[in-house]
Amino acid sequence: MSSALQLEDLLTRVAAYAVRAIPGADGAGLTLLEDDRTNTIVATAAFVSEIDDIQYGIGQGPCITAARDGQTVVSGSLGSDPRWQRFGGRVARLGVHSVLSLPLATPDRVVGAMNVYARAKHAFDHRAAELGEIFAVPAAVAVQNAQVLAQTQRLAAHLQSMLETRGMIDRAVGIMMSRSGGTADQALAAARDYAPLLPEGALWCDMNSVAPDTKREAAAAIEIAGGRYVDVAVMAPVNPAALAVPLLVSGPHAIAALPLLEALGFSSVRTVGDEVGRASAIKMIRSVMVKGLEALSSECAAAAEAAGVFDEVMASLDASEKAAAWAERVAYNRERMENHGARRAAEMEESAKTLQGLGIEPVMTRGTVRLQREAAEKHKSKRDA
Numbered sequence: 535m536s537s538a539l540q541l542e543d544l545l546t547r548v549a550a551y552a553v554r555a556i557p558g559a560d561g562a563g564l565t566l567l568e569d570d571r572t573n574t575i576v577a578t579a580a581f582v583s584e585i586d587d588i589q590y591g592i593g594q595g596p597c598i599t600a601a602r603d604g605q606t607v608v609s610g611s612l613g614s615d616p617r618w619q620r621f622g623g624r625v626a627r628l629g630v631h632s633v634l635s636l637p638l639a640t641p642d643r644v645v646g647a648m649n650v651y652a653r654a655k656h657a658f659d660h661r662a663a664e665l666g667e668i669f670a671v672p673a674a675v676a677v678q679n680a681q682v683l684a685q686t687q688r689l690a691a692h693l694q695s696m697l698e699t700r701g702m703i704d705r706a707v708g709i710m711m712s713r714s715g716g717t718a719d720q721a722l723a724a725a726r727d728y729a730p731l732l733p734e735g736a737l738w739c740d741m742n743s744v745a746p747d748t749k750r751e752a753a754a755a756i757e758i759a760g761g762r763y764v765d766v767a768v769m770a771p772v773n774p775a776a777l778a779v780p781l782l783v784s785g786p787h788a789i790a791a792l793p794l795l796e797a798l799g800f801s802s803v804r805t806v807g808d809e810v811g812r813a814s815a816i817k818m819i820r821s822v823m824v825k826g827l828e829a830l831s832s833e834c835a836a837a838a839e840a841a842g843v844f845d846e847v848m849a850s851l852d853a854s855e856k857a858a859a860w861a862e863r864v865a866y867n868r869e870r871m872e873n874h875g876a877r878r879a880a881e882m883e884e885s886a887k888t889l890q891g892l893g894i895e896p897v898m899t900r901g902t903v904r905l906q907r908e909a910a911e912k913h914k915s916k917r918d919a
Contacts, residue, residue: 544676545576552669553578558657559650565597566646566677585625595621596635597647604644606663607635610656632657636666638674645677725752729759737791741766745818746811753810762787765810767817782806784813830898840892875910879903
């Protein structure tokens with residue numbers, strides 16, 4: 535609470551100084567953006583809060599535009615400004631005609647906006663905008679620091695609430711978030727090294743991206759020592775999602791882990807079965823497509839750049855892209871490989887030669903040659919049998 539009051543006091547001073555420094559200004563307010571919500575925490579005058587409530591209530595206005603586009607917004611006649619017809623008319627009837635909205639921008643994102651209002655028409659010129667941007671810089675830094683602090687305090691509160699009862703202590707004290715970021719061998723070694731140190735019944739939530747068999751070996755080490763192993767698959771980059779990152783959880787203790795992971799702040803957790811390795815299998819098999827497409831597109835782009843035809847190749851790919859469900863794409867791709875794989879393999883061999891001639895190692899292309907040819911040969915064998 536004290537940190538929030540300190541932030542509010544600081545931003546109140548920033549807004550008040552802005553009103554004094556910017557010619558023609560009659561009032562100013564600062565709005566925070568967090569979790570897709572807007573909250574005006576500072577207003578130098580009552581009419582400022584009333585105006586901000588109007589624009590956030592109807593979902594249009596200069597502050598929303600400034601925050602969305604990350605650009606300073608100026609209007610000298612709100613009542614006739616075509617950008618916000620519903621908002622402008624209502625504000626003009628309050629006797630306010632000019633606005634200067636400035637995004638509170640950090641290197642990562644827009645954390646809020648500062649709105650400066652005037653009753654006179656055309657009150658703000660480019661000099662006023664420059665002055666406003668000067669005041670927006672320290673306000674943005676203060677807001678970002680306060681939001682980081684607030685998120686940390688919320689997580690600490692989650693942990694504290696978990697540890698306030700003895701029953702929750704017995705279950706929560708042994709939760710281990712194993713995400714070494716190393717190789718599969720290191721993930722397994724971590725489970726074996728920590729297993730003897732776990733309290734009886736502790737949950738070991740293994741978030742490493744490793745094969746199902748590796749997860750099952752790690753589970754055996756944890757279970758023998760008296761712990762409870764949970765297979766967790768992290769299904770998106772942790773940064774910037776943080777605790778909102780999607781998690782898939784499987785294994786006989788997945789249901790027990792679910793409320794504790796949620797209590798720690800993870801907001802997107804789903805169980806996918808009672809077998810260790812099932813969550814990992816979903817992650818690993820999905821990675822075949824996701825990481826394979828990354829590597830394939832990189833190889834294609836490198837060759838296109840080397841040949842000086844990057845724009846043309848990208849345009850051709852855009853033109854041939856068709857929106858379809860992945861199951862439909864897979865069925866279509868398999869049919870093409872079975873019926874035309876031999877011809878396509880020969881074509882891809884020539885593609886491999888093209889890449890080599892450009893100094894690009896055709897790693898993914900060689901794999902495509904092999905898979906296209908094998909699909910055609912298997913289909914032919916079934917047809918001839």
